Amino acid sequence: MKVSDNLEVAKNANLQLNYYQKEDQVLLAVDCIIFGFDKKDLKILLIKRNFEPEKGKWSLIGGFLKKNENLDQAAVRVLKTLTGLSDIYMEQLYTYSKVDRDPGQRTISVCYYALIDVDAHNFDGIQIDSASWIELKNAPELIFDHDEMVQKAIARLRRKAMTNPIGFELLPEKFTMRQLQNLYESILDKKLDKRNFINKINSLDVLVKLDEKDMTVSRKGAYLYIFDKEKYEKKVEEDGFNFKI
Amino acid sequence: MKVSDNLEVAKNANLQLNYYQKEDQVLLAVDCIIFGFDKKDLKILLIKRNFEPEKGKWSLIGGFLKKNENLDQAAVRVLKTLTGLSDIYMEQLYTYSKVDRDPGQRTISVCYYALIDVDAHNFDGIQIDSASWIELKNAPELIFDHDEMVQKAIARLRRKAMTNPIGFELLPEKFTMRQLQNLYESILDKKLDKRNFINKINSLDVLVKLDEKDMTVSRKGAYLYIFDKEKYEKKVEEDGFNFKI
DNA sequence: ATTTATAGTGTTTAAAAGACACTTATAAAG
DNA sequence: CTTTATAAGTGTCTTTTAAACACTATAAAT
Numbered sequence: 001m002k003v004s005d006n007l008e009v010a011k012n013a014n015l016q017l018n019y020y021q022k023e024d025q026v027l028l029a030v031d032c033i034i035f036g037f038d039k040k041d042l043k044i045l046l047i048k049r050n051f052e053p054e055k056g057k058w059s060l061i062g063g064f065l066k067k068n069e070n071l072d073q074a075a076v077r078v079l080k081t082l083t084g085l086s087d088i089y090m091e092q093l094y095t096y097s098k099v100d101r102d103p104g105q106r107t108i109s110v111c112y113y114a115l116i117d118v119d120a121h122n123f124d125g126i127q128i129d130s131a132s133w134i135e136l137k138n139a140p141e142l143i144f145d146h147d148e149m150v151q152k153a154i155a156r157l158r159r160k161a162m163t164n165p166i167g168f169e170l171l172p173e174k175f176t177m178r179q180l181q182n183l184y185e186s187i188l189d190k191k192l193d194k195r196n197f198i199n200k201i202n203s204l205d206v207l208v209k210l211d212e213k214d215m216t217v218s219r220k221g222a223y224l225y226i227f228d229k230e231k232y233e234k235k236v237e238e239d240g241f242n243f244k245i
Numbered sequence: 246m247k248v249s250d251n252l253e254v255a256k257n258a259n260l261q262l263n264y265y266q267k268e269d270q271v272l273l274a275v276d277c278i279i280f281g282f283d284k285k286d287l288k289i290l291l292i293k294r295n296f297e298p299e300k301g302k303w304s305l306i307g308g309f310l311k312k313n314e315n316l317d318q319a320a321v322r323v324l325k326t327l328t329g330l331s332d333i334y335m336e337q338l339y340t341y342s343k344v345d346r347d348p349g350q351r352t353i354s355v356c357y358y359a360l361i362d363v364d365a366h367n368f369d370g371i372q373i374d375s376a377s378w379i380e381l382k383n384a385p386e387l388i389f390d391h392d393e394m395v396q397k398a399i400a401r402l403r404r405k406a407m408t409n410p411i412g413f414e415l416l417p418e419k420f421t422m423r424q425l426q427n428l429y430e431s432i433l434d435k436k437l438d439k440r441n442f443i444n445k446i447n448s449l450d451v452l453v454k455l456d457e458k459d460m461t462v463s464r465k466g467a468y469l470y471i472f473d474k475e476k477y478e479k480k481v482e483e484d485g486f487n488f489k490i
Numbered sequence: 491a492t493t494t495a496t497a498g499t500g501t502t503t504a505a506a507a508g509a510c511a512c513t514t515a516t517a518a519a520g
Numbered sequence: 521c522t523t524t525a526t527a528a529g530t531g532t533c534t535t536t537t538a539a540a541c542a543c544t545a546t547a548a549a550t
Contacts, residue, residue, distance in 0.1 A: 020272060024311055027270055064265065064269070065269065069344065071342040095340045097315040097355075099313060110340050195510085195511095195531075198530085215516085217526095218516080218517090219516040219517045220517085221517095223529090439497090439499095440499070440500075441539065444500090464496070464546070465498085465547055465548085467497055467498090
């Protein structure tokens with residue numbers, strides 16, 4: 001008895017239970033672009049694959065959707081399993097489906113991106129030795145269509161960071177104006193005018209300036225700020241406020 | 246011999262061929278939100294399901310991904326099969342995956358939206374009697390998570406139409422300024438100032454004003470315009486031009 | 491010739507974005 | 521203690537873009 005016959009038997013028996021007959025099933029992968037910001041540079045977390053196919057090459061982290069979870073949960077699980085991190089900003093990006101995108105097996109990949117404050121989370125939790133933070137600019141070639149995914153994630157991050165307060169997810173809770181500006185300069189990949197940037201940010205009126213200073217950055221030190229999420233949400237709700245940089 | 250046993254045998258035999266062992270497979274559906282613009286109103290194409298589950302209820306059109314095609318191709322095929330239309334603007338929107346979203350069977354749905362000029366395409370091609378163009382504002386409740394999909398599609402269309410020349414996909418090749426304004430008013434669901442709108446559009450400098458007039462709209466008649474796609478693309482390439490309404 | 495319905499047309503004001511340079515606070519060095 | 525070095529902090533003017541606003545023009549129908 002051949003494998004295919006056996007599958008047919010199983011399928012046919014199973015189908016009595018289902019409405020959608022004879023449709024093809026596929027493997028659903030979840031791949032994650034993990035962005036981190038480290039003082040001056042935007043980085044992504046990559047791994048050197050220690051399994052086939054494409055063993056030894058650089059890749060995004062990923063996993064497979066399980067029957068009893070939705071995609072958001074799968075993305076959270078993948079991130080948690082491989083980095084130990086939880087309670088992280090994640091967002092679905094796009095679904096990739098080229099027929100031969102994965103030479104191992106027909107696989108569709110739903111891509112997510114995550115934003116992490118590299119400093120605040122100690123990375124003892126990283127479950128894989130082969131994972132490294134790599135500057136976006138120096139990123140190596142990745143397997144499959146992962147480069148395409150990263151490009152789309154950067155475009156999304158760029159757009160989204162200009163219209164939503166997600167940049168703060170990449171910063172420590174307390175940050176200086178210069179850090180915030182550095183972050184936006186990294187995301188947009190261009191220099192911004194310091195005075196215009198600060199005026200802009202202040203006009204949004206969603207930061208709280210602390211008395212505390214960060215003395216590591218200069219002789220003079222720089223005041224620390226925090227993002228006032230409650231205030232932001234209240235403004236959105238009450239005045240239809242639009243975060244816009 | 247139970248079905249599950251049989252499946253296990255088949256699976257195990259099969260796995261020698263595959264890299265990714267013991268991962269769950271799922272059904273991948275493709276659902277389409279089809280937008281049409283009919284003189285004054287933004288509409289979507291809906292069907293009354295004549296099959297289980299949820300037979301008799303309103304739904305988006307959809308189908309299932311096949312082994313030998315990617316998602317874009319599946320979306321094109323679904324649209325073609327059910328409406329006879331091809332060469333239509335389509336774009337992937339989002340992937341929906343709630344565990345119990347489809348009571349029939351565990352199904353993940355990748356959602357697309359399409360933009361159609363209702364007038365230009367004669368709908369003799371429509372393959373299903375049960376399909377109807379329904380004004381967005383009067384749309385009935387849809388099955389599963391289809392309402393959520395439509396909401397997201399509207400949001401996407403709104404954003405995208407403000408920053409890309411996709412609105413023209415919803416209009417006849419030749420259109421009046423008023424039609425274009427009506428379209429944007431429908432998409433944004435708010436009134437726009439006629440003079441400001443025309444000034445804005447003219448400043449973009451991507452329309453060609455024809456000598457021809459549409460005499461059906463008023464005694465005076467209204468000049469017809471066409472979108473100059475070549476000019477637009479040249480501007481984008483050469484000057485980094487940004488379509489922005 | 492008059493009516494009627496919609497097309498077509500500019501200017502002024504307000505708001506937002508962009509360009510631009512000097513002073514200040516503090517720690518470290520001497 | 522004085523000097524020095526370093527990045528922080530701060531405002532104004534100009535340009536561009538968005539928004540408010542109302543009358544005239546055209547052609548068909550009567």
